[in-house]
Amino acid sequence: EIVLTQSPATLSLSPGQRATLSCRATQSGSISLAWFQQKPGQAPRLLIYDASNRATGIPARFSGRGSGTDFALTISSLEPEDSAVYYCQLRTNWPPRITFGGGTKVEIK
């Protein structure tokens, strides 16, 4: 069973600063890695799919990179509305499984 570890657990930064969130898998061989943003009381929103592709309507300040077991989400210049919990998600081909990381909470000072 693949485990995804996200770090840090919490990130507290000011508007305009750069945020880098990490997601590490215990093994490679997945189909893809995705990133989601979730605000309180809302469903998750897809930000990045297949490790580095922005989903429809996602601002260019969000970018994803990585392969194998190490992935990262970068928010290049934080906006107040970026305050949320961010989850990474891995999909394996066989057996078909979806795994979520534990989340990183981004706080805007």
Added chain:
Amino acid sequence: QVHLVESGGGVVQPGRSLRLSCAASGFTFGSYTMTWVRQAPGKGLEWLALVSYDGTNEHYADSVKGRFTLSRDNSKNTLYLQVNSLRVEDTAVYYCARELTGGLGLDYWGQGTLVTVSS
């Protein structure tokens, strides 16, 4: 415009059953793999199950295998999750989500339905 609307949640006693539904609109439902994900209060996301576009293949997380059953009716554009032998720890918001072709991510989510298991 893609819409997913879950229903069927509520307060239920331990050991009882529920059937959750997810009504889809705005896209060709029968062309997509669909999933269920839950989130316990104050906790992270937990994947539960997925079903192939045609309903012929279902896969479950180990934590719910044998208790939860996923199905779909493409003629009704509806996804179902039968949840049996409910436990207090099954208390969560249950979301359905559409999977991008190729398993690249979950691009649309419903608003969720709350299941509370309590005596």
